[in-house]
Amino acid sequence: MAGPYPERAPAVVSAKRQQFGSRFLNDPARVFHHNAWDNVEWSEEQAAAAERKVRENSTQRVCQEKQVDYEVNAYKYWNEFYKIHENRFFKDRHWLFTEFPELAPSPDQNDFNDWLSENKRSEVPEGRSKEDGPGLKTEEQHMCSSDSLGHKTQMPPVEGDVTQKLSRLEICADEFPGSSATYRILEVGCGVGNTVFPILQTNRDPGLFVYCCDFSSTAVELVQTDSAYDPCRCFAFVHDLCDEDTSYPVPGESLDIIILIFVLSAVVPDKMQKAINRLSRLLKPGGMMLLRDYGRYDMAQLRFKKGQCLSENFYVRGDGTRVYFFTQEELDTLFTTAGLEKVQNLVDRRLQVNRGKQLTMYRVWIQCKYRKPLLSGAG
Template structure:
């Protein structure tokens, strides 16, 4: 695979193995602290000794960036249930309720004044874990989705709920020029109705982290360009010092230690990169929190300031006005059956385009 393709894959799925049966939410700091003191003692799955800064100094061997997203989806689809439907989304973002109501025709709030239906674009559709639960809840909306992996698109279109009258699904690389994406957006199934280039809702959930650091700022610009005036961009991804990141440095087993995972060259392991501003496309990505997982998928861990800086710069380039919030939320996750737990950290955000 060419180097450019190697570093621009998207569609990182939510994993059943990494996400126990605890619903995603955005608890306050106090609720997290309370839950950690009242729960029974449990055996941790990951031994994380020391502070986050101390842990990050360990296991800094760089790895190859070679991976294959099609193989990832093929392997896990064949292995049985792996990809969880994201029924939690409309509990996290009130904006999704703007997609409308039931299909009983009682209320037409989901319709624009012109009579066209509300629209949503999902970036990195995976196996359809987002659009199909939302389509069930908001059947009068229209959904567009794409993914970097051809296999993921095949799986999404083979879903029992696939309906070209409500869904337009295709393969695309988010880092490609916007005009390339417009061409695919315009190529809609006849049943779908008018093509859409700007959407009421654009979602980017666990996707930007799968891009090489130097591609992330431009990808955010593309995302904002797809938001219609009055529409919203919904975002969630992995935050710096998430338990998944610390595990890469904690060396929990001899076999894990023998497989290098850190993708960004560590010139000074103790250095803390400046993540308050988006990098220049030509920047050296040394000391960046960019990793290869054991299944050869890629992931990056963000700060809220880093993500907000991408959005601010994209809004400036596009000459649009946005408002919203971007923050790091924590969630205590546990698996009662296996008696382990850890603290997950996510960058959670929503922005509305006001002009």
């Protein structure tokens, strides 16, 4: 799959636009005229076929012994993934500024306008796909298209006592990484920085501070040693989203934005609610949680074979990493139970096309924005 995101004029990043793009397949005979189509409606027959396929690939479950291994050693599988792929697997997610303008700087910032003029190519907002299922190969779609993550240098030195404090995550209400910032963003499941670095490079707001964490120590090390990593504006740390005993390095109600991009789907379903509850407590009143993840009946789910299903709609890939496929209702329940209010909960259905092989591939993602209510009587 090449060039999977529909072309858009640069100005749409900061202006109102048609949801999820403006390339629609009105004539099925033209399906191979473009690389991707937006908001593709499924026929009843297609939806029924997808449901049958999921029932079929779910009949044989992974044995309990292996399921325990995948849970206990999850960090090892992700470390191995990043040791193999390093920073070559995903492209920088510049599409985030379109789908989530809350992350973009004000339109009058020169750095952002410069970026717009230099990044006219468009990208598709999806997660990993190399191992989404047997036979699914989309390497060209995910390979890093720029060298912003390819040239690494050692992280700039920081004064010794500060470095020790950050490494031990010693925090208090008045002194913690980014404590003087006026706008704080946390990305959970940052990988090698494909979200964090575009934010840092385009949003030069002096009051911005970005936190990023990942389950994989290998991934965090790749972030910390990248030339784009600036410890004065960013703090990367290892953290298990499901670890109830380890605190985040920020006080409660201190974050403006929390980002979850194709990360919640890697969590065991029965641990998701507590994870979201803990994150919700970190948001300021009025703060937002932004999510994009796999939707039910995405092509990746349909391509799994028997014997890869862990539980209902939860699978293990060939490399030992896991993935869940959500419905809008499930995500709404997770967020509202955590005390958040719905701002957006949308299904993004795309038809991606391999014109060379004359193949069509249906992707399903869900995009959510949920806000922490303002304090009663505030304002």
